[in-house]
Amino acid sequence: MNATPPTNTAPLAGELTVEWLQVAELAELRRANRKKVMVAGTPVVLFLIGGRVFALRDACVHKQRPLSRGTILHGKVVCPGHQWKFDPETGQAEDSDKCQPVYAVRVDGGHVYLNPQERVPDTVSRG
Amino acid sequence: MNAVTRIAVVGAGQAAAVAARALRRRGFDGAIEIIGAETHRPYQRPPLSKEFLADGADGDGADSDLFLLPADWCEANDVRLRLGQEATRVDSAAGAVELTDGTRVPADAVLIATGGRPRRLTTSGPRVHYLRTLDDARRLRERLVPEARVIVAGAGFIGAEVAATARGLGADVTVIEPREAPLLPLLGTRVGAACAELHRANGTRLRLGAAVESVEETTAGVLVTARGERIEGDVLVVGIGIVPNDEVAARSGIAVADGVVTDEYCRASVPNVFAAGDVARHFHPLFGERIRAEHFDSASRQAAVAAGAILGGARAYDDPYWFWSDQYDASLQYAGHAAGSDEIVVRGSLEDLDFCAFYLRDGVLRGAFGIDRGAEVAAARELISQRRAVPPRALADEETDLTELAEPAELAEPTEPTEPAGAAGPETVPPETDEPTARGNIT
Numbered sequence: 001m002n003a004t005p006p007t008n009t010a011p012l013a014g015e016l017t018v019e020w021l022q023v024a025e026l027a028e029l030r031r032a033n034r035k036k037v038m039v040a041g042t043p044v045v046l047f048l049i050g051g052r053v054f055a056l057r058d059a060c061v062h063k064q065r066p067l068s069r070g071t072i073l074h075g076k077v078v079c080p081g082h083q084w085k086f087d088p089e090t091g092q093a094e095d096s097d098k099c100q101p102v103y104a105v106r107v108d109g110g111h112v113y114l115n116p117q118e119r120v121p122d123t124v125s126r127g
Numbered sequence: 128m129n130a131v132t133r134i135a136v137v138g139a140g141q142a143a144a145v146a147a148r149a150l151r152r153r154g155f156d157g158a159i160e161i162i163g164a165e166t167h168r169p170y171q172r173p174p175l176s177k178e179f180l181a182d183g184a185d186g187d188g189a190d191s192d193l194f195l196l197p198a199d200w201c202e203a204n205d206v207r208l209r210l211g212q213e214a215t216r217v218d219s220a221a222g223a224v225e226l227t228d229g230t231r232v233p234a235d236a237v238l239i240a241t242g243g244r245p246r247r248l249t250t251s252g253p254r255v256h257y258l259r260t261l262d263d264a265r266r267l268r269e270r271l272v273p274e275a276r277v278i279v280a281g282a283g284f285i286g287a288e289v290a291a292t293a294r295g296l297g298a299d300v301t302v303i304e305p306r307e308a309p310l311l312p313l314l315g316t317r318v319g320a321a322c323a324e325l326h327r328a329n330g331t332r333l334r335l336g337a338a339v340e341s342v343e344e345t346t347a348g349v350l351v352t353a354r355g356e357r358i359e360g361d362v363l364v365v366g367i368g369i370v371p372n373d374e375v376a377a378r379s380g381i382a383v384a385d386g387v388v389t390d391e392y393c394r395a396s397v398p399n400v401f402a403a404g405d406v407a408r409h410f411h412p413l414f415g416e417r418i419r420a421e422h423f424d425s426a427s428r429q430a431a432v433a434a435g436a437i438l439g440g441a442r443a444y445d446d447p448y449w450f451w452s453d454q455y456d457a458s459l460q461y462a463g464h465a466a467g468s469d470e471i472v473v474r475g476s477l478e479d480l481d482f483c484a485f486y487l488r489d490g491v492l493r494g495a496f497g498i499d500r501g502a503e504v505a506a507a508r509e510l511i512s513q514r515r516a517v518p519p520r521a522l523a524d525e526e527t528d529l530t531e532l533a534e535p536a537e538l539a540e541p542t543e544p545t546e547p548a549g550a551a552g553p554e555t556v557p558p559e560t561d562e563p564t565a566r567g568n569i570t
Contacts, residue, residue: 033528065458071502071530073509080501081458082451083508 020106020113027110029053036068039116043068044103046112047088049075054088055103055114061091062098091119131399131437132157135224135234137214137375139163141171141423142240142404142430144195149434151204159206160232161196162224164241166211167261169195173423175264176288177453181295182268193261214241217379219397236437239376239387239395239402240430243369243421248280250342254349256364258285270362273297278351278360280339282309284452285366287322290331291454300331301360303353305338313465314496318484321477322459325498328480329455334358369421371406384408386419391443393433401437403429412445413512414464414493422450447511449504460504463511465494472522474503483507490516509533 023037029048036058037044043058045068058066065081076085084093091100104115136143139161147159170193216225223231245257256267275298279286282304290300308319326333337354351358371386382388382396386408393401404426408419425448432444452459468486475482483503486494491514495507506529510517521527
C-alpha cells in the first residue's frame with residue numbers, strides 16, 4: 001500500500017502502525033455522495049462532502065438508525081431517524097454531548113482508504 | 128429596561144429545562160426558579176409513548192435517561208426546583224409568582240411553560256387511561272402485557288404510538304377514530320389512509336368513522352361502544368388531544384386564546400412575561416399566523432428563544448415545526464405546517480408505505496410528511512424555512528436530491544449535467560469547478 005500520509009485528519013497516536021484498508025473507489029461515491037461498506041463486521045458509511053471523504057459508523061449513536069439513509073445539510077450529516085446532526089469529521093453531535101464514532105480516511109489515486117481503528121470521542125478535539 | 132436578576136419558570140417540562148440551560152449558557156447569573164405541579168424533576172415526554180412504555184411492566188432501568196435537569200446540574204448551576212407546587216397567579220406588576228401555598232416567588236421575568244393536559248372523556252375508572260405524565264406512563268405500562276386487549280380512542284400521534292407499542296408487546300389492539308382516516312386534518316385523506324394501512328399491516332384493528340359513544344367498566348374489563356359496535360377490552364387508552372394549561376395566565380390578566388398568546392419572540396401580552404411550549408399560541412412569522420404547536424422540537428426552540436428574549440435578545444422563533452413519531456418499525460416525520468396547502472405532491476409510494484408527501488401553497492413548500500423518509504423531511508425543513516418555491520416534478524422525482532435545491536450554491540456538491548436540479552431556479556448556480564479537488568483529502 002502506498003504510504004501517502006492522510007491529509008484530511010490530524011494524525012493520531014498509533015496511527016502509523018495501523019493498516020489502511022482500501023474500502024471503495026472515489027468514483028463510487030460520486031453518484032449519491034455516499035457508500036456503505038463493512039469494516040470488520042461493522043457497517044460504515046462513507047460520505048463525500050465538499051470534496052472530502054468522511055467515514056462514520058453507519059448506526060446512529062442515538063437510536064442506531066443508518067446514517068447512510070440520512071442526508072447532508074450545510075456540511076453536517078443528518079440522521080434520518082430523529083434528525084440528529086453530526087460533524088462528519090469529529091462525529092460530534094449538535095445539541096448533544098454524544099459523538100458518533102468516526103474513522104480516518106484518505107484518498108489516493110481514486111481509491112478510498114480507511115483506518116479501521118474507530119476514533120473515540122476523547123481523542124477528538126471539540127470545536 | 129432594568130436588568131433581569133430573578134427569573135421564574137412556571138411549569139417544569141421540556142421548555143422549562145431548555146430555558147434554564149439556555150439562560151445559564153448565555154451567562155445569566157441571577158436566580159432561576161422552576162415551579163412544577165408534578166413531583167418529578169423535569170423529564171422528557173417523547174419516550175413515554177415509545178421506549179419507556181415498551182419497557183413494559185417490569186421496566187425501570189432506563190428511567191434515569193428521562194430526566195432533563197439532574198440534581199447535580201441544578202446544584203452546580205444554582206437552579207432551584209419547586210416541585211409539587213402550582214402557581215396560582217403571575218403578578219408581573221409586583222414582580223412575583225404566587226403559589227397555591229401562599230408563597231410569593233420573586234421574579235422580574237416569568238416564563239409560562241405549563242404545557243397541557245389530556246382532554247378527557249366523561250367516564251373515568253381504573254381501566255381508562257390517559258398518557259401525558261410519567262405517572263400515567265408507569266400506570267399504563269403495567270397494563271400492556273401480551274394478549275391484553277387494548278382499545279385506543281383516537282388515532283392521533285399518542286394513540287398511534289400507544290397502539291404500536293402495545294402491538295410490540297404482544298397486545299391485541301383496536302383503534303377507534305371518529306374521522307375516516309388517522310391524522311386526517313393534518314395530512315389529508317390519501318396520506319391519512321397510508322397511516323391507516325401502517326396500522327393494519329402491523330395487526331392493529333381500526334374502526335374509522337367511529338366516535339366513542341359509551342364507555343362502561345365491568346369487573347372483567349371495559350366495554351366501549353362506537354358507531355353501534357360493542358368492543359370489549361382490558362384497558363382503554365384515550366388520546367383525543369390536549370387542553371393548554373393557560374388558566375394561570377388568564378387569571379393574571381395575560382391574553383389567552385386556547386393558549387398563552389405570544390409574539391414571534393415568545394413575549395406574552397404583559398411586559399416581562401413569556402410563554403413557550405405546548406401552552407404557547409405563538410405568532411409564527413414563517414406561516415403568518417398564531418399557532419399552538421404541541422411538539423418537543425418547537426417547545427425546545429421556543430424555550431431557547433424565550434430565554435434570549437428575557438435577556439433582551441431579538442431572535443424570533445421562526446423555524447419550521449418538526450416532529451417524529453416512531454410507530455412499529457416505521458419512522459414517521461413531519462416538517463412545517465401543512466394546513467392551508469393547496470397542492471400535495473408525493474414522492475415514492477403511498478401503497479408501499481415508503482413516501483414523502485409535500486404540501487405546497489401557491490407553489491411554495493410549507494409542509495412535508497414522510498414514512499421512512501427522514502432525509503427528504505430534513506431537506507424539506509430547509510426548503511420550508513427558505514420559503515422556497517420548488518417545482519413539483521423535482522419534489523416527486525426520486526433522483527432529485529432536495530438538499531441541492533435548498534443549499535446555497537457554494538456549499539452544494541458539484542452536480543452531474545443530467546441532474547434535474549437545474550429546474551430549481553436562481554439558487555442552482557453551476558459549480559465553478561468540475562472536480563472537488565481544490566481542498567480536502569482527495570490527493
